[in-house]
Amino acid sequence: MRSDKPWLPLEETQLERIGAQLGVFELGDVWGRVLYIGAADARSLFGLRGELERRIGSAARFRFEVNTAYKTRQQELLMVHFAENGRYPELNTELETRGLGRLS
């Protein structure tokens, strides 16, 4: 299942309203292309807000889901992206996508 959350500008003022929960997020460009799929895991000091704050400037927009199953949800989003586009988002590293399964 792909994310259907609304895109928001990746700016400080937007992030102030986001909690420090665990979850997943996507970074995108102004055309709605997904550039990166990440997770705020239990090691993130300030959860989603912290993970997004340190990525300001790397993308135009973001969207997020609060989700305690952040690990499997991130894997699912990456796999769905691959199934639809034939490749992973360009900012995800090989380490983040190594060993992922395939949907068809």
Added chain:
Amino acid sequence: MQLKMTEEQSLIVSMVRRFVHEEILPLELSLDPDADEIPAEDFERLTAKTKSMGLFGMDIPPEFGGPDIDLVTRTLLAIEMAQHRAGLYVPCYGVFGGAGLAQLFEATEDQKERYLYPTLAGEKKGFFGLSEPSGGSDPARAIQTTAIQDGDDWIINGGKLWISGADRADYGLVFARTAPDRGRGGVTCFIVDTDTPGFHVRRIVHTLRSARYATELQFEDMRIPSANILGELNKGFAIASDRLTRQRIPYAAGCIGVAIKAHAMALKYVPQRETFGAPLSSRQAIQWMLVDNEIDIRQATWITLEAAAKADRGEPFRKEAAMAKLVATEAGGRVVDRCMQMFGGFGVAKDFPFERWFREMRIRRIGEGPSEVQRHIIAREILGASLR
């Protein structure tokens, strides 16, 4: 009758216990609390160690290169290997190796060449495709996936649910109905390559086990050659049933291992933690929880070891395996729950492993046949024909 480990068992158990303490627990501190993998370089380093210990691939029969370990010793080791955060589902993060799909040891030589040996060499991965949306506990009736013969091939249509690892697998064992209206006598096991046209991993299914997902599979006119039938036509139920029975013993052992670890942590914590001017350990409410933990762990351990001992002696052990699975999964859940209670807020925080154990242990009462099915199996065994 001996209720004591042999000297050799003692030595091996101590060795694995040290391995968990010195290699796994420190490594786990740097991982996400829901991690089920370790970095590749650590995996290779630790796998080399388990090989040098002579314990790699302990579920592989000796004739296929595994160490010759009886099921009682294997159970004792499984109890040790589970004593860390990820230990319930990924004991020692897999560095002791696995057997792959044990049913393949009974495969034809051609099937072994194509699937078993590459799996043992780490070149191929498989999945076990039994459960369907219509149920998993009663495969004889619940299997609706069909296989219809077409010349020397079979055309498979249907789907599977709750299947682990199918999206990463090269092949899988798929159970399909080959003779309608023949119940358990009409099910056949096929070895299916995941690149076969018509094989689809349709979606991921998220569960309480947040480290790993299940998948839903769909088969559309999937053409499988007769050479890929595992065992005999219409005899697939025996393959599935044998696997489910054997699996119950290590499944129980993992729950006992986690319960022992949780209980040990509680025993260390309650003398230190003070409430109203006295340590928690001085409170009768806490003492009784610890006593109940001790009894739960002891009961589950002996019942599980008895099942393993019967299997080692070559005696029927279906009833004992069902008891082990039933008692250990329920006892494990109670122990983890009590430990969470004693740890208070820390018990539910991701800083400690209890919340992960609590979620994963809950699945254990359902996976590999729920508690109610185990009771049904035990009732059938003790009542025999009078039940029917």
